[in-house]
Amino acid sequence: MVRLCALEDIADPGALELSWGEGDWPLSLFVVRRGSEVYGYVNRCPHAGHELNLRPNDFLTREGDLIMCRSHGAQFRIDDGFCVAGPCPETSLDTLEIDVIDGVVCADPKELDRLVAAAQSRR
Ligand code: FES
Numbered sequence: 001m002v003r004l005c006a007l008e009d010i011a012d013p014g015a016l017e018l019s020w021g022e023g024d025w026p027l028s029l030f031v032v033r034r035g036s037e038v039y040g041y042v043n044r045c046p047h048a049g050h051e052l053n054l055r056p057n058d059f060l061t062r063e064g065d066l067i068m069c070r071s072h073g074a075q076f077r078i079d080d081g082f083c084v085a086g087p088c089p090e091t092s093l094d095t096l097e098i099d100v101i102d103g104v105v106c107a108d109p110k111e112l113d114r115l116v117a118a119a120q121s122r123r
Pocket of ligand 1: 046052069070071072073
């Protein structure tokens with residue numbers, strides 16, 4: 001497992017943008033916190049492939065109860081990334097499995113590398 005950030009680095013509720021990989025096109029990711037639970041997603045909207053946020057760490061609705069894409073307003077459940085409103089129904093964000101170990105937010109480096117490869121294959 002690799003360290004992504006500390007749990008306390010993420011607002012509650014809130015989100016934190018991260019990147020993984022080297023070079024000109026590191027993979028953009030974000031993690032969403034609800035209490036002690038953290039969910040990880042690739043920062044790519046299934047509607048048109050845009051990054052979801054326009055401002056740093058701005059991934060949630062005003063109420064903090066859903067993930068929201070700022071391009072055309074798609075909304076996704078926090079716990080599984082499933083689209084519940086907007087222009088891409090029946091789709092989901094690409095998930096990254098997250099573990100929180102002693103207050104440290106971690107992910108499997110092989111899974112991160114797999115997501116990087118998938119993103120590169122779309123370019
Ligand atoms: S790119 Fe996200 S709603 Fe269109």
